[in-house]
Amino acid sequence: MGPLQGIRVVDLTAVVLGPLATQVLADYGADVIKVEPVEGDLMRANGMSRNRGMSSTFMNLNRNKRSFAVDLKTPEGLEAVKKLIATADVLVHNMRVKAINKLGLGYEAVSQIKPNIVYCAATGFGENGTYAGQPAFDDVIQGACGMASLVGSESNKPEYPPTLLADKVAGIATANAVLGALVHQARTGEGQYVEVPMFETMVAFTMTEHMGGNGFSPSIGPAGYARLLKGGRKPTPTKDGYLALLPYTEKHWEAFFTALGRKDLFEKYDLSNRHERNKRIHELYADLRSVTADFTSAELMQLCRKLDIPVTEIFSIDNIHEHSHVKSVNLFEEHDHPTEGRIVSIRPTALFAKTPCKIERPCPNIGEQTLEILSELGVDQAFIPKAAKK
Numbered sequence: 001m002g003p004l005q006g007i008r009v010v011d012l013t014a015v016v017l018g019p020l021a022t023q024v025l026a027d028y029g030a031d032v033i034k035v036e037p038v039e040g041d042l043m044r045a046n047g048m049s050r051n052r053g054m055s056s057t058f059m060n061l062n063r064n065k066r067s068f069a070v071d072l073k074t075p076e077g078l079e080a081v082k083k084l085i086a087t088a089d090v091l092v093h094n095m096r097v098k099a100i101n102k103l104g105l106g107y108e109a110v111s112q113i114k115p116n117i118v119y120c121a122a123t124g125f126g127e128n129g130t131y132a133g134q135p136a137f138d139d140v141i142q143g144a145c146g147m148a149s150l151v152g153s154e155s156n157k158p159e160y161p162p163t164l165l166a167d168k169v170a171g172i173a174t175a176n177a178v179l180g181a182l183v184h185q186a187r188t189g190e191g192q193y194v195e196v197p198m199f200e201t202m203v204a205f206t207m208t209e210h211m212g213g214n215g216f217s218p219s220i221g222p223a224g225y226a227r228l229l230k231g232g233r234k235p236t237p238t239k240d241g242y243l244a245l246l247p248y249t250e251k252h253w254e255a256f257f258t259a260l261g262r263k264d265l266f267e268k269y270d271l272s273n274r275h276e277r278n279k280r281i282h283e284l285y286a287d288l289r290s291v292t293a294d295f296t297s298a299e300l301m302q303l304c305r306k307l308d309i310p311v312t313e314i315f316s317i318d319n320i321h322e323h324s325h326v327k328s329v330n331l332f333e334e335h336d337h338p339t340e341g342r343i344v345s346i347r348p349t350a351l352f353a354k355t356p357c358k359i360e361r362p363c364p365n366i367g368e369q370t371l372e373i374l375s376e377l378g379v380d381q382a383f384i385p386k387a388a389k390k
Contacts, residue, residue: 002029003355009090014041018094019061020171026064027348027357034065038388040366059363069367083377085113094122107193116191118181122174126197141166145202169205170198227281238297246310255307337362
């Protein structure tokens with residue numbers, strides 16, 4: 001099943017960015033073969049687990065894949081991977097370019113094995129820039145791209161959002177890049193080298209709405225989208241909690257303030273003029289919060305539904321699985337894992353009418369399909385002890 005059925009991907013990625021990218025491809029139906037060191041991907045140990053090497057984080061990054069565990073530093077292990085590459089349409093890695101070249105699996109070497117391969121390198125910093133080859137992890141990229149400063153802009157103290165934002169955004173960008181190259185490959189029969197730099201991807205992601213005056217040359221003012229900075233939108237307080245509540249149009253604002261007995265607040269602002277409204281946006285939101293604090297969340301939810309104003313309860317990572325919509329679309333699926341028992345997985349979110357995606361196989365244990373893949377490649381199983389030497 002899936003639109004990529006028949007596409008084989010050699011996955012030389014580890015940790016989060018690369019595995020997320022290749023899991024998208026696997027969810028879309030590609031045969032993704034995760035080439036792991038014999039001790040396994042480092043992320044196998046990160047997060048909660050019932051058994052060593054099978055953390056919940058790892059399992060939610062590596063479902064729908066097959067695990068091929070070999071030691072790439074042995075001639076036999078390298079030979080096995082080269083045989084695998086000869087059967088593949090795509091290779092993805094997130095190693096440093098110098099390191100993978102040293103292994104003998106850089107683009108030039110791989111394109112000799114499979115000339116029309118789509119070869120995608122997810123790098124930390126673009127290879128043609130001054131930071132090329134520098135080590136890059138999520139925190140480093142968030143600090144470098146402006147994200148940490150942006151999150152901490154109100155306190156003037158840089159802060160990391162409590163999620164692996166850079167890894168995940170760059171992972172999705174990597175999957176998109178591979179899909180684009182596969183379209184070109186299908187049209188022309190040509191492979192190509194693709195690079196997705198994590199830093200540049202995150203600068204673009206962060207700055208899209210924050211170019212501000214720097215979106216012109218010469219600059220006409222500071223960077224930043226004022227409505228989002230220094231007291232812009234925030235969760236709306238109620239008598240018994242908080243809501244994400246957003247009157248958006250002039251009609252919304254008038255109906256909302258009028259229904260709460262404060263039409264004077266609507267008349268206080270010229271909400272028909274977006275430029276004038278934006279100049280006083282912080283004051284407007286402060287008035288909104290002062291009014292909502294007198295009503296319960298249930299009362300405001302009912303009112304907003306009636307007035308067609310966007311609103312939702314504030315959910316946490318602990319109770320998001322109880323969201324009525326999440327439950328109605330079966331976003332969290334329960335499965336029986338062969339070694340881990342009953343597990344909960346987040347199903348693929350893209351919905352294809354003709355080529356539906358689903359979780360076809362559970363996350364593999366280290367090297368679970370090594371013999372199976374060697375057999376497909378026509379390699380004798382006696383080859384394994386040398387190829388998988390620790």
